[in-house]
Amino acid sequence: xxxxxxxxxxxxxxxxxxxxxxxxxxxxxxxxxARRRLxxxxxxxxxxxxxxxxxxxxxxxxxVILKLEHLQWTGSFKTRGAYNKIKRCLAEGDRxxxxxxxxxxxxxxxxxxxxxxGVESTIVMPRTAPQTKIDATRGYGATVELVGQNFQExxxxxxxxxxxxxxxxxxxxxxxxxxxxxxxxxxxxxxQYPDVDTVVVPIxxxxxxxxxxxxxxxxxxxxxxxxxxxxxxxxxxDSLEKGSPRTLESVDTIADGIATGxxxxxxxxxIEHHVDDVVTVTDAEIADAILLLMERAKQVVEGAGAASxxxxxxxxxxxxxxxxxxxxxxxxxxxxxxxxxxxxALTRRKQLxxxxxxxxDQPGKMAHISGLIADCxxxxxxxxxxxxxxxxxxxxxxxxxxxxxxxxxxxxEILDSITAGGYEVELVx
Numbered sequence: 378x379x380x381x382x383x384x385x386x387x388x389x390x391x392x393x394x395x396x397x398x399x400x401x402x403x404x405x406x407x408x409x410x411a412r413r414r415l416x417x418x419x420x421x422x423x424x425x426x427x428x429x430x431x432x433x434x435x436x437x438x439x440x441v442i443l444k445l446e447h448l449q450w451t452g453s454f455k456t457r458g459a460y461n462k463i464k465r466c467l468a469e470g471d472r473x474x475x476x477x478x479x480x481x482x483x484x485x486x487x488x489x490x491x492x493x494x495g496v497e498s499t500i501v502m503p504r505t506a507p508q509t510k511i512d513a514t515r516g517y518g519a520t521v522e523l524v525g526q527n528f529q530e531x532x533x534x535x536x537x538x539x540x541x542x543x544x545x546x547x548x549x550x551x552x553x554x555x556x557x558x559x560x561x562x563x564x565x566x567x568x569q570y571p572d573v574d575t576v577v578v579p580i581x582x583x584x585x586x587x588x589x590x591x592x593x594x595x596x597x598x599x600x601x602x603x604x605x606x607x608x609x610x611x612x613x614x615d616s617l618e619k620g621s622p623r624t625l626e627s628v629d630t631i632a633d634g635i636a637t638g639x640x641x642x643x644x645x646x647x648i649e650h651h652v653d654d655v656v657t658v659t660d661a662e663i664a665d666a667i668l669l670l671m672e673r674a675k676q677v678v679e680g681a682g683a684a685s686x687x688x689x690x691x692x693x694x695x696x697x698x699x700x701x702x703x704x705x706x707x708x709x710x711x712x713x714x715x716x717x718x719x720x721x722a723l724t725r726r727k728q729l730x731x732x733x734x735x736x737x738d739q740p741g742k743m744a745h746i747s748g749l750i751a752d753c754x755x756x757x758x759x760x761x762x763x764x765x766x767x768x769x770x771x772x773x774x775x776x777x778x779x780x781x782x783x784x785x786x787x788x789x790e791i792l793d794s795i796t797a798g799g800y801e802v803e804l805v806x
Contacts, residue, residue, distance in 0.1 A: 401650060402553050402643050405595035408560035408588060411461040414563055420493050421456050425450050426569045426702070431673040433605055436689050437697040442570050443686075446562060447678045447708030451517070453634065454562050454585060454706050455479075455486030459547060461558030463490050466545050472496055474544040478535035480633045481510030482526055482681075482707050483549040485517055492518035499544070501621055503527050505634065507711035527628065528637050550584030551641035559585045563592025574699040579656065579684040579706050580604040580613055582634035583644025589704075590651035604648065604655040606678070607632040607687040611657045611736040612639050613648060621645070631660045631714060634681030634707045656694050658687040661725060666690065667715075668722040671704070680714075682707040724806050727788040730780045731806035734795060738764065738774040746776060753791045755777050756781040776806075 417420045424446045432441040446454045459477075466472045474497040477487040484500040486518045491498035498519040504509060505526055515521050524534040532548075539546035548555060566576065566589065576593060578586040583604075590602045606613055609629035616623045622638035640648070648655070658666075666683035669690075670676045685703040688694050710718075723729040743760065750757055763775040782788045788804075795802040 401555045401591075401621075401646065403560070403587065403591050403647060405591055407553065407557040408564060408592050411457070411557040412561045412564055413461055414461050414464045415457060415558070417460075417493060420438070420450065420460055420489060421561075422450060423565055427676075429674055431531075432686065432689060432703075438689075438699050438701050440700040441689065441696075442573070442700070442702045443674060443676070444562075444566055444569075444702055444704045446674065446681045447676065447704045447705045451482070451485040451513070452679075452707060452709040453482035453486065453682075455482045455549075455561060456489055457486075457561050458552075458555035458558030458584060458588075459483065459486040460490040460493075461561075462547050462552060462554040463487075463494050463496060463545075465554050467494060467496070472545050473548050473655050474499065474542070476501070476535050476539040476542075476544045477547040477549070478502070478528065478532040479514075479549055480506050480531075480636060481514070481709060481730055482634050484510065484514040484521070485709070487547050488517035488519035489516050494560045499535075499538065501525075501531045501538065503531045507709075507714065508551065513709070526774050527667055529624065529639070549637065550582030550587075551643055552584075553643065556584045556588045556591075556643070556647070558588070560588025560592045562597075562704075563589035566597045566704070567592060569756065570700070570702055571597060572700060573597070573702045575601040575603055575696055575701045577603045577605060577685040577688055577701065577703045579632075579635050579681050579704065580606045580640075580648075581610070581681065582637040583613070583640040583648055585706060586652060587644045587647035590647065594641075594651050601653045601775070602651060603688065603694060604652050605684045606655065606657050607635055607663065607684060608659050610636045610638055613645075613655045614657070616640055616645050617649065617655075630663075630680065631718065632663055632680030632684055634679055634709070635684060647778055653693070656688050656691060658684055658691055661721070662687040662691060664718045664722045665725065667710070667718050669700070676705060676714075677710060679704045679706060679707045679710040680718075727785045729806070730778075730782055730791070730804060732778045732780060732792070732795070733763075733803045733805045734776045734778065735801040735803075736776055738772055745798070746778070746795060746800065747795045750778065750780060750791055753787070753794050755787065755791055 607630035666687040
């Protein structure tokens with residue numbers, strides 16, 4: 378993991394005592410104007426907050442508040458920025474069509490906003506986008522084109538598509554109107570929990586944290602703003618060190634909602650000025666956070682949405698004795714990914730074991746070992762013989778068991794029982 382300390386450049390104070398830079402691309406007034414445009418509750422609704430005593434005990438925080446933005450109509454915050462952008466464009470002149478690129482959440486936000494406002498939309502999505510997000514985007518009324526293997530390739534194609542017509546290109550984060558729209562979420566968070574010490578926000582392209590940080594800088598400048606990136610898509614730390622946006626050639630993370638592989642000059646400037654810390658979390662930590670949120674908070678979120686909780690549970694973010702708001706920014710979790718996440722997380726917890734037991738290949742051995750496992754109160758999911766290995770002598774075999782347990786202590790009990798029964802056993806997952 379990595380923790381980058383960002384030193385906000387609050388160069389000139391405002392009359393209210395909040396320091397701001399004269400040349401920042403998004404202001405608090407822009408965020409307030411965006412909220413006035415978000416006047417249709419069937420497109421953007423006010424999402425609730427919920428306290429998590431479980432996370433409080435795990436982190437030693439005074440209070441942990443979850444902002445449940447994954448309960449937004451499209452399953453993420455993205456409609457806020459998209460609706461603000463398109464509505465502002467319509468106020469400035471006629472627009473009959475918009476084009477956007479997205480791995481999924483921005484796609485759905487643009488599609489719903491455009492359809493509601495009577496504008497056609499074409500969304501370019503990577504071929505690797507989850508099918509559920511593709512289907513949902515089409516369901517909101519957009520024409521979907523699948524191009525490229527990642528967000529960058531889809532964006533390049535979408536820009537060309539827009540420039541070859543009179544369509545308006547709606548970028549996922551590199552646009553002041555998009556950032557201001559996302560900032561309306563910061564207004565809500567402050568109103569629901571004004572005395573928060575730390576706000577934790579996932580970062581993909583940086584539009585969300587830029588907008589939220591702008592809102593808090595005006596309303597409560599003492600609040601610490603912490604950004605979170607997935608290790609396989611992290612660009613902020615390097616961008617801050619180099620002083621310009623860095624872009625990854627490829628990304629590798631289960632958190633597709635924040636897998637942009639780069640930020641922009643606009644969002645980098647906002648992060649430099651308003652964000653205090655940026656940490657990274659691994660996919661394993663994100664998977665653990667997804668499962669934890671399902672078990673303890675009864676909330677189903679995608680990888681990007683769980684990143685804030687993964688950061689809270691990491692060693693790189695200390696929130697002892699603090700009041701914290703963790704943003705669950707998206708809930709569009711593909712069911713195939715959910716299955717993979719659950720299996721991975723259960724394996725890490727030793728609640729799902731794969732055991733390899735060396736045996737003399739004789740009748741009754743499988744029944745004997747199965748009985749030892751059953752006597753420990755564990756359930757066997759699958760079992761198979763493996764005889765075709767050079768390391769095995771004639772008449773030897775391995776039995777491969779997949780076993781459900783209640784956790785680490787139960788797993789140790791099972792291993793000890795099989796060993797005491799006279800067998801060599803190895804945990805292979």
